[in-house]
Amino acid sequence: xxxxxQSSRYLVKRTGEKVFLECVQDMDHENMFWYxxxxxxxxxxxxxxxxxxxxxxxxxxxxxxxxxxxxERFSLILESASTNQTSxxxxxxxxxxxxxxxxxxxxxxxx
Amino acid sequence: AQSVTQPDIHITVSExxxxxxxxxxxxxxxxxxFWYVQSPGQGLQLLLKYFSxxxxxQGIKGFEAEFKRSQSSFxxxxxxxxxxxxxxxxxxxxxxxxxxxxTFGRGTSLIVHP
Numbered sequence: 579x580x581x582x583x584q585s586s587r588y589l590v591k592r593t594g595e596k597v598f599l600e601c602v603q604d605m606d607h608e609n610m611f612w613y614x615x616x617x618x619x620x621x622x623x624x625x626x627x628x629x630x631x632x633x634x635x636x637x638x639x640x641x642x643x644x645x646x647x648x649x650e651r652f653s654l655i656l657e658s659a660s661t662n663q664t665s666x667x668x669x670x671x672x673x674x675x676x677x678x679x680x681x682x683x684x685x686x687x688x689x
Numbered sequence: 690a691q692s693v694t695q696p697d698i699h700i701t702v703s704e705x706x707x708x709x710x711x712x713x714x715x716x717x718x719x720x721x722x723f724w725y726v727q728s729p730g731q732g733l734q735l736l737l738k739y740f741s742x743x744x745x746x747q748g749i750k751g752f753e754a755e756f757k758r759s760q761s762s763f764x765x766x767x768x769x770x771x772x773x774x775x776x777x778x779x780x781x782x783x784x785x786x787x788x789x790x791x792t793f794g795r796g797t798s799l800i801v802h803p
Contacts, residue, residue, distance in 0.1 A: 582732075609789065620795045621779070668732050675721050675740075675789040680732035 581605075584669050584681035591688050597656040599684050601669030607679075609672045610652035612636075612644065614665040615683075621668070627652055659688045691716045693782050695794035702770050703802045710765040710797050712780030720782040722763040723791060724754055727777040736778075739763065750774070775801040 585600035603610065611626040613636075623636030625644040633644050641663060645653045652671075656663055664687050670678040692715045702708055714720065721740055725733040737748025744756040754765045763780060777798050783791035 584732075611790075618795075621793045623790065626790065670733075672789065675783055675785065677723055677735045677738050678725075678733070678791075680725075680734065682732045683730070685730075 582669055582671055582679050582681040584667075584684050586684050587682060589684060589686045591656075591659050591686065593660060593688055595656075595659045595688075597659045597686065597688075599654040599656075599667055599669075599686070601652045601654070601681055602650050603652075603671040603679070604650065605671060605673070605679065606649065607671035607673050608649070609674075610646065611670045611672070611678070612642075612652065612654045613668045613670065614638070615668055616665050624654065656686075659686075661688050664688045691720070691782060691784075691792050693780055693792050693794040695778075695780055695797045697797045698795070699798045699800060701800040701802060704772050705769050708765075708767045708770045708774070708799070710778050710780075710799070712763045712765065712794060714761050714763065714780075714782045714792075716761070716782055718785070719758065720784060721791070722754075722756060723781040723783065724748065724752070724763070724765050725779045725781065725793075726750075727779065727796075729776070733779060736765070770799075770801055772801045772803065775799055 582603045612624040613621045627646045643655045667684045669681040694713045723738045724736040727733045739756045777796045779796045780794040781791040
């Protein structure tokens with residue numbers, strides 16, 4: 579069964595910490611994405627990548643960066659965590675337009 | 690700009706009753722169309738998708754959806770709802786080329802009464 583694995587289901591971090599959210603897919607997909615999901619705001623695209631070492635800003639990239647050193651791994655980095663980054667973070671991968679496969683999500687709380 | 694509207698924020702049905710979740714979109718051309726389901730605390734799972742051909746598409750878990758070009762709609766249906774269907778449902782539309790990045794609706798929360 580194809581999978582997108584997010585390394586942590588729950589994280590609690592302190593304000594100002596550098597936070598790494600890891601995502602690995604085993605489907606050899608070119609495309610990978612990071613979203614955040616907040617009540618009333620739906621899914622918002624943070625960053626995406628179409629290839630190794632390639633990245634594109636989504637709708638809300640401020641305060642975030644990403645890394646894609648290998649095809650299967652796409653990391654989201656919060657450079658200096660703030661309380662307004664408390665959210666559910668969802669990683670997804672896809673092959674062209676054929677729909678996303680999502681990970682189970684990481685619920686991040688910044689205190 | 691493309692947009693996706695799910696007019697119902699919440700829907701409550703009784704177990705065994707039929708279900709229809711509405712999705713309308715605004716798009717320059719016929720997009721790719723998707724429905725996803727999200728169980729509490731989980732990621733989203735693809736239920737079904739429409740690319741071309743037969744406008745009635747079958748998905749997993751007994752769901753189906755019908756694409757109606759004239760109404761710019763892609764409504765999700767299930768003939769008999771089970772308690773395990775309680776979840777959040779998202780409609781999404783995506784371009785047929787370019788970035789392939791879909792636009793998601795805000796979601797409809799399905800509540801199932803015993």
